[in-house]
Amino acid sequence: MTGAEVRNFAVAIVLFALAALIPLTGSGYWLSIGVSIATYMVLSTSWALFSGPTHYISLATGAFYGIGMYVVGLGIEILPYPVLLLIAAVLGAALAALVGLATLRLSGVYFVIFTLGLAELIRQLVNWGQTTQGSSSGLYVLTDISEPMIYWQLLGLGAIVYLLGWWINRSRLGFALRIIGNDEVVAVHSGINTASAKIILFVVSGTVATVTGALLAPRLSYIESSIAFSPMLSFLVVIMALLGGAHRLWGPIIGVVPFMLVWDLVTAKFPNQTTLVLGICFLLIVYAIPHGLAGLVEKYRARARGAF
Amino acid sequence: MAGRSALLVENVSKNFGGLIAVDAMTFEIEEHEVLGLIGPNGSGKTTMMNLVSGALKLNSGRIRLFGGDISGLAANRIARHGVARTFQLVRMLPSMTARENVFAGGVFGHRRLWGRDLEENAEAMLEKVGLGGAGSTPVSAMTYIDQKRLELARALVSDPKLLLLDEWLAGLNPSELRIGIDLINSLRGEGRTIIVVEHVMDAIRSLCDRCVVMNSGAKIAEGTPQEVLADEEVIRAYLGDHHA
Numbered sequence: 001m002t003g004a005e006v007r008n009f010a011v012a013i014v015l016f017a018l019a020a021l022i023p024l025t026g027s028g029y030w031l032s033i034g035v036s037i038a039t040y041m042v043l044s045t046s047w048a049l050f051s052g053p054t055h056y057i058s059l060a061t062g063a064f065y066g067i068g069m070y071v072v073g074l075g076i077e078i079l080p081y082p083v084l085l086l087i088a089a090v091l092g093a094a095l096a097a098l099v100g101l102a103t104l105r106l107s108g109v110y111f112v113i114f115t116l117g118l119a120e121l122i123r124q125l126v127n128w129g130q131t132t133q134g135s136s137s138g139l140y141v142l143t144d145i146s147e148p149m150i151y152w153q154l155l156g157l158g159a160i161v162y163l164l165g166w167w168i169n170r171s172r173l174g175f176a177l178r179i180i181g182n183d184e185v186v187a188v189h190s191g192i193n194t195a196s197a198k199i200i201l202f203v204v205s206g207t208v209a210t211v212t213g214a215l216l217a218p219r220l221s222y223i224e225s226s227i228a229f230s231p232m233l234s235f236l237v238v239i240m241a242l243l244g245g246a247h248r249l250w251g252p253i254i255g256v257v258p259f260m261l262v263w264d265l266v267t268a269k270f271p272n273q274t275t276l277v278l279g280i281c282f283l284l285i286v287y288a289i290p291h292g293l294a295g296l297v298e299k300y301r302a303r304a305r306g307a308f
Numbered sequence: 309m310a311g312r313s314a315l316l317v318e319n320v321s322k323n324f325g326g327l328i329a330v331d332a333m334t335f336e337i338e339e340h341e342v343l344g345l346i347g348p349n350g351s352g353k354t355t356m357m358n359l360v361s362g363a364l365k366l367n368s369g370r371i372r373l374f375g376g377d378i379s380g381l382a383a384n385r386i387a388r389h390g391v392a393r394t395f396q397l398v399r400m401l402p403s404m405t406a407r408e409n410v411f412a413g414g415v416f417g418h419r420r421l422w423g424r425d426l427e428e429n430a431e432a433m434l435e436k437v438g439l440g441g442a443g444s445t446p447v448s449a450m451t452y453i454d455q456k457r458l459e460l461a462r463a464l465v466s467d468p469k470l471l472l473l474d475e476w477l478a479g480l481n482p483s484e485l486r487i488g489i490d491l492i493n494s495l496r497g498e499g500r501t502i503i504v505v506e507h508v509m510d511a512i513r514s515l516c517d518r519c520v521v522m523n524s525g526a527k528i529a530e531g532t533p534q535e536v537l538a539d540e541e542v543i544r545a546y547l548g549d550h551h552a
Contacts, residue, residue, distance in 0.1 A: 172422060182404065183399055185399060186462075188362075188382070188383040188387075189361060190417055190466075191420075191466070192416045
């Protein structure tokens with residue numbers, strides 16, 4: 001490990017330790033925002049692991065997240081919670097592999113549309129399943145898992161995602177993905193099996209999103225398909241990753257924190273205009289900071305270095 | 309034929325819908341040989357190269373690399389078997405430095421380098437193509453000839469058994485052309501096996517041991533550069549009937 005890596009590790013450990021103290025403040029408000037931030041930190045960072053280098057925009061996060069929620073919703077009365085998390089992970093990975101095999105040969109806009117449609121398709125299937133089973137439109141998730149527990153679990157998952165991302169970035173696989181994002185034709189002719197490289201990363205990001213949904217199910221106590229498979233979630237993940245900068249492992253988090261703080265205000269003050277605000281944010285980010293906050297930081301750092 | 313057969317193309321055809329781009333092509337290249345694939349525009353040379361590198365799938369026929377059948381394999385698998393190429397329109401990895409562009413050729417190709425081995429080999433290749441010390445340059449800041457050199461270094465770092473150069477000299481000015489021809493000549497001196505698709509006749513005369521001439525997707529002549537460039541059918545294909 002280089003000196004810079006040791007320093008980054010130390011900084012990350014301190015930040016995680018500080019973040020882990022939030023539930024101890026006893027403030028319900030900060031804990032609730034903390035859970036939201038931790039959720040989107042995990043989702044956006046894992047989304048960027050795949051979409052950052054490859055530039056394949058996936059809107060399937062909501063599909064995986066919803067499946068995770070429903071695994072817990074359906075199984076909580078029958079199986080122990082850790083087993084449900086494991087089932088969610090396996091299901092998420094299997095679905096991601098299937099979707100990857102079917103779609104990652106598609107490029108650009110076809111892939112985006114397919115992933116958006118996937119969440120909707122699964123939501124309709126769940127609805128259909130529930131109505132034919134004659135049950136109610138939602139599921140109760142009654143557990144004794146407290147909000148601080150959920151928060152700490154999310155932080156733990158976040159730490160795993162960062163370690164995984166760090167490892168991937170310095171591996172052949174990470175380099176292969178950067179080449180794919182630059183020029184897929186060159187990638188293929190350099191000997192890279194582009195399909196499997198993309199599928200592996202899509203599986204990683206899909207699995208993480210599914211487990212995240214499973215972790216959050218106890219928080220809602222009543223889950224409905226319209227909440228679990230919300231397309232809004234998929235869009236928020238993309239926006240925050242782009243705001244922070246999807247080309248760096250530490251990019252999404254610096255987008256998630258400010259965005260969630262502002263978003264919390266927006267949803268409280270203008271509950272009926274959230275979609276409008278979201279759209280404007282999207283436009284502003286894409287036009288004004290195409291490489292995200294991480295890109296800005298790097299630009300000013302390079303400029304400062306050039307000045308000396 | 310004395311040398312070992314490096315590439316054997318047998319009866320290979322490729323059509324796009326009703327258009328026959330490559331029509332029952334058969335030719336062979338020996339180890340350490342430089343073969344020129346020439347012909348008028350649209351005669352199917354680049355398609356032929358794409359069939360060898362796996363960018364396109366052939367409809368019929370067979371391609372053997374050092375005896376092993378590579379027909380119909382995916383391009384990445386053919387690359388691993390030791391075929392490297394450059395592109396007619398130079399293809400860079402724009403977000404990367406020159407050094408990383410060369411790395412890209414070495415990590416997954418025929419030799420699968422990594423770590424120190426990769427760095428040393430990449431540096432040596434940059435040196436060889438005349439880009440020594442330029443490793444940290446972003447490719448967007450490089451001139452056209454330097455990008456072409458870089459693309460060659462990327463192909464060479466995998467130590468390919470067969471190198472395909474698709475109009476690598478196109479678009480260079482006369483002094484750059486001299487440099488380019490010398491560079492390919494030095495590869496020839498190393499005993500590399502190379503197929504060049506080229507329009508520059510000077511380059512073909514000075515570089516190629518043998519030429520295969522294509523017209524309308526089919527082979528119309530084969531032999532030394534002097535022989536094929538004097539061939540009546542070749543002259544007719546390039547210049548029209550009344551010149552032959």
